[in-house]
Amino acid sequence: MNQSRNVIRYINAAHVIDHMFMLIFPAAVLGMTQAFALDYAALIGLSLGGFIAFGACSLPAGWLGDHWSRRRMMLVFFFGIGASAIVTGLSNSPTMLVIGLTLIGIFAAIYHPVGTAMLVAYAQNRGREIGINGMWGNLGVAFSALITGLLVAQFGWRSAFLIPGAVAIVLGIGFALQVREEPIPKRPHTALKGASGQRISMVMVFGVLALATATGGVVFNATTMTYPKLFQERLHDLFASPQTLGVVVSLAYAFGAVAQLSIGQLLHRVSLKWPFVVLTLFQAPLLYAMAYVDGWAVIALGAAFMFVVFGQVTVNDSMVANFVAPQWQSRVFALRYCLSFGASATAIPLISYVEPRHGFVGLYLILAGFGALTFLAAVVFPRTPSEAAVGQTA
Numbered sequence: 001m002n003q004s005r006n007v008i009r010y011i012n013a014a015h016v017i018d019h020m021f022m023l024i025f026p027a028a029v030l031g032m033t034q035a036f037a038l039d040y041a042a043l044i045g046l047s048l049g050g051f052i053a054f055g056a057c058s059l060p061a062g063w064l065g066d067h068w069s070r071r072r073m074m075l076v077f078f079f080g081i082g083a084s085a086i087v088t089g090l091s092n093s094p095t096m097l098v099i100g101l102t103l104i105g106i107f108a109a110i111y112h113p114v115g116t117a118m119l120v121a122y123a124q125n126r127g128r129e130i131g132i133n134g135m136w137g138n139l140g141v142a143f144s145a146l147i148t149g150l151l152v153a154q155f156g157w158r159s160a161f162l163i164p165g166a167v168a169i170v171l172g173i174g175f176a177l178q179v180r181e182e183p184i185p186k187r188p189h190t191a192l193k194g195a196s197g198q199r200i201s202m203v204m205v206f207g208v209l210a211l212a213t214a215t216g217g218v219v220f221n222a223t224t225m226t227y228p229k230l231f232q233e234r235l236h237d238l239f240a241s242p243q244t245l246g247v248v249v250s251l252a253y254a255f256g257a258v259a260q261l262s263i264g265q266l267l268h269r270v271s272l273k274w275p276f277v278v279l280t281l282f283q284a285p286l287l288y289a290m291a292y293v294d295g296w297a298v299i300a301l302g303a304a305f306m307f308v309v310f311g312q313v314t315v316n317d318s319m320v321a322n323f324v325a326p327q328w329q330s331r332v333f334a335l336r337y338c339l340s341f342g343a344s345a346t347a348i349p350l351i352s353y354v355e356p357r358h359g360f361v362g363l364y365l366i367l368a369g370f371g372a373l374t375f376l377a378a379v380v381f382p383r384t385p386s387e388a389a390v391g392q393t394a
Contacts (some may be wrong), residue, residue: 002180004122008129010175011119012136014077017168018111019140020147021081021104022054025088026225027148027246028160030232035157036094040229041352046098048348050105051221055341057106062113062334071181073114078172080107082165089161100161109341113334116317126318131264134314135257138306141224142253149246204382209319211377212280213336214343215370216316219283220309221344222367226351227252227302230290230360234298248299255303256310263311267318276378279311283371291364312374 029043036043065073084107088100116133123129151160231249263275286305293301320332354363 002122002182004124007122007179008119008133010074010171010179011115011122012133013171014074014111014115015133015137016140016143017078017081017164017171018108018115019137020144021085021164021168022050022108023141023144023224024085024148024160024164025050025101027145027228027249028152028157030228031152031157036097038094041356044225045348045352046094047101048345049098049102050108051341051345051348053102053105054109055338055343055345057109058113058334058338058341061110062117062331065110065114065117065334066331069181070114070118071179073110074118074179075172075176077107077110077114078168078175080110082168082172085161085165085168089158089165109337112337112341113331116320116333128264130317131260131262131267131314134260134264134310134317137313138256138260138310139254141256142250145228145246145253146250147246149249204380205319205323208377208381209316209336210339212276212312212374213316213340215374215377216309216312217340217342217344218347218350219287219367219370219374220313221341222347222351222363223287223305223309224253225347226355226360226363231298231302233360234294252299252302253306256306259307259311260314263314267315271383272315272318273378273381273383275311276315276381277375279308279315280371280375280378282308283312283374284368287364287368287371291361291368 025047026044029040032043033039061073081104084100084103087103088097091097091100116130119129119133120126147164148160151163227249228245231252232245235245235248259279263279266275283305286301286308290298290301290305316336317333320336350366351363354366
């Protein structure tokens, strides 16, 4: 029988890889324009297929996780995403680059429906483990800027894909040797009721989740994709070198880890509604302010925004964990992430169209509108008792 902690360690490592690999390109692209004779907007557009695949392939991945094997799907994830990164690093034309980035998206799509369901199945305190797992995913986002900046500066842009690809394959070998195939652990599932005991409309819950997932997906992807370029423009006089810029961007991303650890602990003790409302309340104002500020204020506001947006991801995952029976969770997580990453793919043409014409001011004002819609979804979400109150921990 697998030890829960050992399985969760590999799931957390996979979350680092998943987010890091999807964001290597936006960080590396700043050093690739000469190699491919394309400008920033044109190169960013080449990643569209990968982000479409990241969303669309979540559905078959979740179905295969429930009907075939979650362990085997995670093996496909580790080896597939590692090999795809190596293919991308060997690209010598825009066409090959598109193929490599799309393959990364296909295999990256496996993690969230399969890995998150596997995590929930083995977790004893779901809120805490989802928060910790989210922290590792956040560090993957941070590492994408930090490690990519260092590798590009020292060894060239190809190394930013080749070296992480090899690491993913090594982790896959470890997972194959240390995690055995076994039935999904069974755990009791209690349908949640409202704080006053009334029955909660599942249509309302999943309607709110769908809206927040779609709008949040666009905002999340657009900001994480553009932070390296935004910081480069707004902080050029302060941080000129790519290594230093990568460190600064990574610190802003890493600030979201604080949110996911604290929100994960909080969700065990309070209703999902209140963290949801508070976190989304600040999104539109922060995005509006980031449209105009320069200098050190970009770092402060960028870090604050990462706090609220990553905290919201933890809340949304907890909705699925609390409202959906275990045997359905891979498929529901697949639907959630298909919608999230499918919507987030629209951020690519949005950036390519708006940024050359209206700059980051226009782009971030549009994103502030999406943030306001996310807040409206949080306001109508029903108030539920805490996880601890309904006795859903072991």
